[in-house]
Amino acid sequence: MGIPSIDGVPYHLQYPQAPAQAVVPPPQPQEEYHQVEAGDTLESIAQQYSTPEAPVTAQQIAERNQIDNGPIDPGKDLIVPTIKQHAAPKADPNPSPEQAKSDEAMKKYLNAEDNLAAFDSGYTRQHNDPDYQPIRSGYAGLSTTAREELQKSIAAEIKADFDASANGGAFDAKAIQQYGAEVVKRYDNDPAGKAAAEAAVKEVGIQHEVDATLKAAGAAPDAKGAVETLSRELPKLSPEAQTRLLSSDGFDTLVEQKIGPAFTDSLKGEPWKDSRSGPASKPMESVQKLEKLIEGAEPRIAGALAEHGVDALKDFLGRAEKDGYSIRLGIDGTRSLVHIAGQIGGTSEGDIAIQGMTDLPLDGSQIHLGVSEGARPNLSIAMAQAHGGPQSVDAAIMGVQMYAGSVNGNVDKLAKHTDELSWLINNHGGSMTPDQLNQAIKDYTSGAGSNWAKTAEELQNKVADQGKTLLDQIDSLSNAPADQQDKTKKAIEGILGDTKSAYAISLALKQHPDYIDSLAGKRLMQNLAYTGKFGEQGIKLGKEIANAYIRNDVLSAAHNYDPRNPASIQQAEQSIDKLKNPALIKLLGLDVEGGKYQSYVKLVDELKKSLPAAGDGTEQIIAKLKTHAEAMNNVDRRFTAESSRPVFEKNQPAGQLLRMVGLGFATMGFMNSASKANDGQFSLTNKNDLKAIVDAANLGQKGTELAVGLGMVTEDSTLGRFGAGNKLNGVSIDPGRWTRADRVFGYLSAGFDYWNAVEAHQKGDDVRAGMYLTAGVGGTMAALSGTTFASALGAGSWLGPVGIGLVVVATAGLTMKDRIEHSNAHMNEASAKFLEHAKFSPQVSQALVDQSGEGWSPVTLLARYAEAKGYKLDEPGPRDQFVAWVNAMPTDKLERLRTELHQALDKFDGDVSKLGSDTTVVRPEAYIATRGGAAKVDGIVGTVGHIDAVVRDFGIPQLPTP
Known part of the structure; x- marks a missing residue:
């Protein structure tokens, strides 16, 4: 081995001179002084300083100090060359000139790095010594220069190897990776050399990306x-x-x-x-x-x-x-x-x-004009931060409020466009089988004109885009200076409290759940979770944000969840772990510390165990879901016993969320396995298994009913679509194929509306509860647009605008007078024609479109009565039997029965669930004041038995036992 040196290191960067007797160059960083003691030999000194990485021989010490390899006198200072040894690159029988340059550059770079490392570990003076920084900078500079030379050499070698291959391909990132791997192999024998080669190849790739992009732009x-x-x-x-x-x-x-x-x-x-x-x-x-x-x-x-x-x-x-x-x-x-x-x-x-x-x-x-046109008020807020004063913030608020006004106008247009069909389905749909309802919708939309669906889609997309812009503007307003925060908070609360603006925002988050991963989305999520801004309206928006996060960041892994694919399982587990996001937990109403939080985290970990595994059949999947549901119920019982809110029960957000996520992966795992076993086809004979899996998640009656019974939209519709839609590789998917998670799990979007309904009902606000529930139903349908989940379960196919319209009607907050006028406007020929799809005769259909005094449709209460009598109206046989019973009524008797039902509907405020289950056949009694005293009259029906009595007294045959 020759005497080591570092070319180009100036004298003032070297260690101080050894004592005067030393005539050799002063030691470099990888060398050490040794003062010879009595009994020392060059061999013993070499053994003392040798390490596996840097072996030292007596001959090397002799050469470095320009002395003979023999006896030495005590007191003499020697320089010991403790140089790291690096394995030589693997030999190539036909090395290219570029390889030789790379090997030489690698040797120089490793030597420079070793010297720098030795200096850092061996410098014994204080780092504030005036000599320290200049010396270290010198060695660091040599390392940097050597690294750049190595990168250039390896880049030239990769390019030369690519050119020599004559494979005709493009010199791109893939080629760099391929030929770079060959370069790296040459240094496999030396870990430091291999790491340096890998870093150089990576650098070549990065620079190529930059150069290629700039070249293309140029x-x-x-x-x-x-x-x-x-x-x-x-x-x-x-x-x-x-x-x-x-x-x-x-x-x-x-x-x-x-x-x-x-x-x-x-x-x-x-x-x-x-x-x-x-x-x-x-x-x-x-x-x-x-x-x-x-x-x-x-x-x-x-x-x-x-x-x-x-x-x-x-x-x-x-x-x-x-x-x-x-x-x-x-x-x-x-x-x-x-x-x-x-x-x-x-x-x-x-x-x-x-x-x-x-x-x-x-x-x-x-300055407010640009904001009123949809721009974020970033400039106004920056001006307020830079120069102070309320004027800039006032301009920002004015602009956002003006923009929100334009959003409301488009929501009105959407509601008006979808109003009639939404009303018809909401009031007449319950009397039809899914297939009948589907045909009724098709006939209505075809009669409405070829552009009806297109216009609805355009309006929906426009409102969703505007809702996203409103979210951006709210994010910007939130950054106002501290002394203006109260003002902006009040303005944001006003925007969120406006039902139409809130609807646009909600629709935006359903159509664009990926918004949550944008900078604005992340800031907004943190803001809502931790600052408590925007009051009650902020809580509602927080739930929408939580839904978007779950759909985009958690359920995305369910799209193609395959229990037989380890990578798919790993991705699913990683996505489920995102449920532990502290901001999400806060939005769900839990603190990020304490017993409930710890239980939540454990339940999330347990949720991974409910994932279908390879070979799991229906029974195994059901068992896993039930085990997880029982675990949550047990946790709830413990918290309830401690007088705490049962946060994991099925009607609370945390409990509902965990159940729904488990159901999403379970159903997708089940369907993917089933469809692959049948060459992509999902047999409708599996519907009972799928229903059982849905029920096993223990979501509660309302969630299950909506999942399996409320129909979705046509396969070719893009309205309200969750995810990327109904195409795979650009080709429309056959309605019988199951390939996306949105075909199962879109109704998560409506989940919090049901929770709101429960809360409102518990507070005694049944009117608001009804509005939330209507929004939930509509949200379910809109979220499931483009799905075929319902067809596999025997349910119908509803157009997306139906769900949209229901939400709009719910959020519009109609007054009693407006609602009656709105309902009575649909007592028309279109309504009767729609009802005829249930196989009601034209005369019966005309009679049934007549509304109550408060605008309620009697069809809804008739259907409820039949269901209470045991009829399964989602099945063709019982449905036909029920319709035949109604068709057989003479018109005059049907009209009398309709009047009785009208009175009951007005008493129930249209809520047919208030029909009592008592089957005692008796007419209710009431008393009215007359000159002769109180007179007994027939009262308003309120139970199943009351309606039985009316049917009997009017001479109408009783509804047959199904």
Whole structure:
């Protein structure tokens, strides 16, 4: 072994000189002084300093000190070369010149790294010694230079190997990985060399990603094309490549030379001296061009370009001011800046640009205009933070409130468009089999015109998009300065308290659950969980946010859950672990500490055990779900015994959530196994098994009934769709195929509405409970749009707008007068035709569309009566028997019966569940005051037995036993 050295280390970076007798170079970091003692030999000294990683021989010590390998005198200072040994690269019978360069660069790099490490571990002085930092910087610089040389060498070797292969492929990330792996293999014998080679190959890949993206953007035909290319490609890059690209000289050059001139050229020269245009025209032109250029751009790209634009504006305005011109941006320029700021907030580049905008000469009186058009109020809030005062926050609030008004208008349009069909299903649907209802809907929509469904979809999507914008605006308002927080809180509460705005937000979170993973979504979730802002309305929004989080971050793993695939099982377990998110737990009403929290975490861990395993049949899946449900019930009993709220029972959010997630994975595991066993087809004969699995989750009667009985939307509908919809690889999925979790679990979206209904009922607010329940039913249908779950269970297929309409009706909060007028408006031919699909005769249908005094349909109470008598109206046989009974009634007698039912419906406020189950056949009695005293008259029916008595007294044959 030769004498080690570090080329290029200047004298002042070396250790101090040894005593005067030393004529050899001073020791390097991987060398140590040794003062010879009596009895020492070069061999014993070598053994003393030798390690497996850095063996030392007597000959090496002799060569390093330029002495003979023989006896030595005590007191002499020797330099011992404790150099780490690295295994030589694996030999290649036909090495290329590039390989030789890589091997040499690797040797130099490892030596430099070893020297730096030895210096760090062996420097005995204080680090504040004036010699320390210069010496260390010298060795660190040598290591950096050696690393860069190694990366260049390995990059050249990979490219040379690729070129030599002549495989005709593209030199891309895949090729770099393939040929880089061959380079790494050469250093398998040395861990440090292998790690360095892997890091170098990774670096080659990162730099290639950056270079290829910048090259593609540079090749675009114009600035807009370059921005679109960057926006499209940046998210595809590795995180390291994304960061490097945005800070690279190449990106700066691209902005300066290709993209920037598209919106900064108008600021060149001294256009303020041009008398043919106003002083503000050029800055306004620049801002408007920038706004158009970055529309839809990736936020970080948009932020970097905005920062460039703000710098150009400041330069322009500064030059004009020196020339005696004071220029303002005007209304249009200010509005464009508001839109730009609304797009770029939340990124480091964007926040810097927005901060710069606060110093520009804006038109403050018009700053709300951009917000009213849908922009986030980021600029107004930044101005308030930078300059204080209430004016900017007031402008932000005004703009958001104006935008919310435009949202409400579109909700009204959606409600109006879907109103009649929603009403018909809600009032007449209960009298039909699923197939009959499905056909009735098809006939109605075809009669309504070919554009009916398209218009409904467009309106729905527009409202959902506007709801998402409202969420963004609320997020921005939440960042107001502390002294303005009360004002913004009140404004947000007002927006959330508006039923139509709240509906738009709810629909947005159902259609776009991935919003929860955006920066704004994460901030909003944290805000609602921990700050307690926005009062009661914030609690409701928190539940919507929790639903979105569960659907997007937890249930996404259920889409294709396969019990036979270990990777799928692992993904499912990792997703279930996300239920432990502290913010989610807070939104569910639990503290993140204490006994309930600890029990919740344990139940989440136990939930993983309920996942169907390979080979599990229906019995095993049911047993697992029941075990988990019983575990929650036992926990609840313990908490209830301690006088605490039973948070894990099936009607509370935490208990409902855990049951629903378990059901989602269980049903998908069951169906995927069944469908794969039958070549993708899910036999309808499995419906009883599936029903049993649903029941085993112990969700409660309402949840189960809705899951199996309320029908969903047609296969080709995109309305209210959960997830990516009803296509697989771009091809429509046959209604009999089961491939997505949304075909089972979309009704989770409506879960909290049922919880709200229970709470409202417990508080005695039955009117509000009814509205929540209606919203829950509608939410279920809308969430399950595009599914075939119902068809497998023998249920029908309802159009998405039906669910939407029900939600709108519920959230509209109609007054009694409005509701009666609304209901009576549907006593028409369309209503009768719809009812005929239940096989009611035309005469009977005409009679049954007549409403009660308060606008209730008698069909709902007739159906309830039949069900109480044992009829299963979701089955064709019993349904036909019931309809035949009604059709056989003479018209006059049917009308008399209808009048009795009207009176009962008005008494029940339309809630047919209030019909008593008592079967005692007797007419109710009532007394009225007359001149001759109290007179006994027939009272209003209120039980099954009362209706039996009316039927008997009117001479109508009794409803046959089913």
